[in-house]
Amino acid sequence: MARLTRTLAGIVAAAVIALSLWQLHRAERGISVTPVMIGSIPATVFRPAGGAKAPAVVIAHGFAGSQQLMRSFAVSFARNGYVAVTFDFAGHGRNPNAMTGDVDLIEGATRRLLADVGDVAAEAKKLGDGRLAVLGHSMATDIVVRYAESDPAVQATIAVSMFSPAVTATAPHNLLVITGDWEGMLKREALRVAGLATAPKAAEPFVTYGDFAKGTARRVAFSPHTEHASVLFSETTMRESLSFLDGAFGIARASPPETDGRGPWILPLFFGIVLLAWPLAGLLPRVSTPPVGAGLGWRRLWPGLLLPMLLTPLLLRFMPTHFLPVLVADYLALHFFLYGVIALGWLLWQRRRHPPAKAGAGPSRSFLQALLPVLAFGFVGLVWPLDSFVTSFIPTGARPMLVGVLLVGTFAYFVTDEWMTRGEGAARFGYPVAKLAFLVSLAIAVALDPGRLFFLVIIVPVIGLFFIVYGLFSRWIYRSTGHPLVAAFASALIFAWAIGVTFPLVAG
Numbered sequence: 001m002a003r004l005t006r007t008l009a010g011i012v013a014a015a016v017i018a019l020s021l022w023q024l025h026r027a028e029r030g031i032s033v034t035p036v037m038i039g040s041i042p043a044t045v046f047r048p049a050g051g052a053k054a055p056a057v058v059i060a061h062g063f064a065g066s067q068q069l070m071r072s073f074a075v076s077f078a079r080n081g082y083v084a085v086t087f088d089f090a091g092h093g094r095n096p097n098a099m100t101g102d103v104d105l106i107e108g109a110t111r112r113l114l115a116d117v118g119d120v121a122a123e124a125k126k127l128g129d130g131r132l133a134v135l136g137h138s139m140a141t142d143i144v145v146r147y148a149e150s151d152p153a154v155q156a157t158i159a160v161s162m163f164s165p166a167v168t169a170t171a172p173h174n175l176l177v178i179t180g181d182w183e184g185m186l187k188r189e190a191l192r193v194a195g196l197a198t199a200p201k202a203a204e205p206f207v208t209y210g211d212f213a214k215g216t217a218r219r220v221a222f223s224p225h226t227e228h229a230s231v232l233f234s235e236t237t238m239r240e241s242l243s244f245l246d247g248a249f250g251i252a253r254a255s256p257p258e259t260d261g262r263g264p265w266i267l268p269l270f271f272g273i274v275l276l277a278w279p280l281a282g283l284l285p286r287v288s289t290p291p292v293g294a295g296l297g298w299r300r301l302w303p304g305l306l307l308p309m310l311l312t313p314l315l316l317r318f319m320p321t322h323f324l325p326v327l328v329a330d331y332l333a334l335h336f337f338l339y340g341v342i343a344l345g346w347l348l349w350q351r352r353r354h355p356p357a358k359a360g361a362g363p364s365r366s367f368l369q370a371l372l373p374v375l376a377f378g379f380v381g382l383v384w385p386l387d388s389f390v391t392s393f394i395p396t397g398a399r400p401m402l403v404g405v406l407l408v409g410t411f412a413y414f415v416t417d418e419w420m421t422r423g424e425g426a427a428r429f430g431y432p433v434a435k436l437a438f439l440v441s442l443a444i445a446v447a448l449d450p451g452r453l454f455f456l457v458i459i460v461p462v463i464g465l466f467f468i469v470y471g472l473f474s475r476w477i478y479r480s481t482g483h484p485l486v487a488a489f490a491s492a493l494i495f496a497w498a499i500g501v502t503f504p505l506v507a508g
Contacts, residue, residue, distance in 0.1 A: 003282075010279035016272030023265040024389060031078040038123045041116060042094045043067070043087035045127060046078035055155075055249050056083040056128030058121050062138030062161070063458060064502050066093030066392035069232060073135060075260040076238045080253075082245065083128040087120045089113055089140070091327075091504035093392035098325060098507040109506075110143065117147045121154075131155055133245055137232060138163075138458075148172035155215070156248035158241050161186055161228050162193070169196040173215030176244040180231035181222045190220045212247045219244060228458075233263030266389055273381045274469060280377060281476035284370045284486075291482035293423025300350055301427045304420055305437040308342035313445035326402055328455045329503040331445075333409035336495075339441060340412030347420050370481045374473075374490045382494070395501045403500035410492040410499075413438075418488035422478055431474070435467040459503075466495065 032047040044067055048054065057077050059070045067086035074084035090112055091099030100112045117134070125132055133156040136144035142164035148154040149171045156174040161183060167175065177190040194203035197210055197218045210216030223234035231237055238259035246253060296304065312335055324330035387393035395403055417438075421431040442460055446453045474487035 006279035006282050009275055013272045013276035013279075016268050017276065020265045020269035020272060024262050024269065027261045027265075028075055031075065036123075038087065038120055040095070040097055041087050041090075041119060043085055043120060043123075044074070046074040046084040046086070047127075048078055048081050048083075052081075053129040054081050054083050055131040055133060055245070056085060056124035057133045057135060057245065058117060058124050058144075059084055059086045060117060060134070060136040060140035060144055061086075061089065061092065062136070062140050063455065064092070064504060065137065066502075068093075068387065068389070069391045070135075070137065071389075072233050072238065072260040072262050073241065075262065076242060076257075077245070079260065080242055080257045081251075083124065085120055085124045085127065087116070088392065089116050089504075091506055094394075094396050096397050098505040099327075100507045110146070113140070113143045114147055114150075117143055118151075121147065121151065125153065131249060133158070133248065135160070135241065137161055138228065142166060145172055145175075156245055158244060160237065161231060163189060167193045167196065170216070174210075174212055174217040174244070174248045176217075176219045176221065176240065178221045178223060178231065178237050178240055180226035180228060180234075181224045182227040183231070187222060190222075194218045194220045208247070212250070217244075217247065233266065235259060235263070262389070269385060269389065273385065274472060277377065277381070277473055278476055280373075281473070281480050284373065284477065284480040285366075287367055287370050287481040287483035287486065289482055291422070291424060291478070293418075293426060293484050294347055294350070294420050295423030295425040296350065296420060296427060296430070297425055298427040298430070301420065301430050304343055304346040304350070305434055307346055308339040309437040309441040310444070311342055312339045312441050313448055316445065317448045324402060324405060325398070325505055325507065326500070326503045327506050328453060328459075329402070329406065329499045331453060332442075332456070332459075332499060333406045333496075335409070335442065335445065336413040337409035339438060340409075340414070340416045343420060344412070344416045347416060367483065367486070370477075370483070370486045371489055374477060374486060375493065378490055378494055383497070391502060393498075393501055395497070398505070399500050403496050406496035406500050407492060410495045411489075414488040414492040414495070415485060418474065418478075418484035418491070422484035431471060435464075435471060439464055439467070462498075463495075466498065470494065 030049050032049060032051065034045045036043050036045055059073050061067060061070050067088050070086050074086050077084040088095040090097040099109050121132060132153045134144040134148055134154055135158040137160040141159035141162035144157055145159060145164040145166045148157040149166065154172065157172045158176045158178065160178045161180065162177050163186065177193060179186045179190045191203050194209065197216065203220060205220045205222050208217055208219045210218050221236065221240040223231045223236040226234045242257040315338060316334060321331040321334050383393050417434055421434050439460060442456060446456050470491045474491065477487040478484055
């Protein structure tokens with residue numbers, strides 16, 4: 001019965017994956033997509049199939065993002081007659097240049113990022129009919145606002161999840177602010193910014209104030225059921241953006257605009273991939289019989305969770321942690337490493353006090369016979385679709401070296417954590433509680449040093465999501481192999497990979 005259930009799950013997963021991939025590729029039919037280099041900046045140009053001249057829209061991603069993350073905007077705009085250009089900022093994606101300057105200073109990294117937008121905008125004007133709009137998400141909202149205020153050719157600015165002190169009552173021209181409905185603080189900021197131009201009347205969402213022809217239009221939109229990332233794929237976000245662009249450029253349509261249909265199919269794609277991992281894990285060879293692991297019950301496990309959770313952020317608060325040219329990733333690598341070392345110390349002490357019973361003999365196969373298929377699935381099932389449909393996930397330039405350095409930290413953590421929470425007699429729910437303890441430890445670190453570690457606030461939810469997905473993989477792999485280190489090796493590599501390829505490169 002169990003084998004039949006796994007087989008059916010595999011069939012369903014394969015069908016969902018196939019349908020999702022078909023829909024994702026189908027969404028880009030009817031437009032021209034051309035990768036280009038603008039100087040040293042990797043960019044992509046999206047045009048209507050006919051290639052007619054039209055207003056151009058420069059689309060800028062946020063912190064730790066890449067141009068893939070903004071593809072839904074580009075596809076939506078191109079399908080409705082605009083020329084759209086996405087690109088990778090310095091230090092992000094496949095851009096070979098590091099981000100220079102202090103990220104906290106306008107004279108620092110902001111100036112470097114503004115230069116990138118200027119280079120892309122100059123090329124976009126040539127590709128289109130000379131008219132220009134700019135769109136930015138999160139970190140890039142401040143960049144595109146400042147650029148729009150410096151370039152009179154910009155006729156519309158769209159700021160998604162905006163925070164920018166540069167907005168005034170009159171600048172930039174024709175401003176649309178879109179915020180996810182679950183972004184409470186940014187929703188209040190959006191209404192405040194819109195209110196600068198409507199005083200003494202309070203601004204309301206989904207109301208256009210001012211005049212497009214005079215460049216005074218202001219509008220705030222809240223995309224329902226979305227947060228900081230999913231707002232980028234919302235139907236409301238696309239519809240509001242297109243409507244505002246049409247108003248700014250004086251374009252009248254006989255029918256509603258056709259938005260990108262990619263967003264709703266990305267989640268099913270990854271659901272299918274995760275579901276497919278379950279039956280495939282059942283095909284892995286048995287590595288250890290009986291299953292191995294520390295087998296700690298709650299009485300012996302909880303100190304091993306509490307000690308590293310508290311000690312790691314306290315110790316790192318007073319230690320130099322900047323040794324890699326990647327923003328906050330070096331701290332995260334050290335946090336993984338020290339957390340794992342402290343937990344390992346507790347584990348060894350427990351082993352000394354309670355020597356494990358000698359494992360019985362049983363059938364086993366090579367550890368590599370189990371590990372290699374797991375790694376292959378990770379690359380084909382996660383790295384390729386993430387890079388294709390979500391964000392840049394292929395290491396280029398100096399990033400493979402960074403992945404290797406980060407692997408030292410993630411290896412120390414995952415090997416210890418997996419061994420400590422697996423084995424006969426292991427505490428029930430010990431594995432998820434251990435992952436929660438690590439997230440709490442990161443939260444304590446940010447609270448102790450918010451100035452240095454602020455950007456971790458953006459990353460922690462992503463780490464939590466990876467913990468959930470790889471927690472499922474770990475459970476299925478351990479059931480089949482009986483050895484916790486198979487999943488530990490795979491998790492250590494994917495986390496080092498994810499951090500090394502997505503965190504911004506910084507110079508100096």
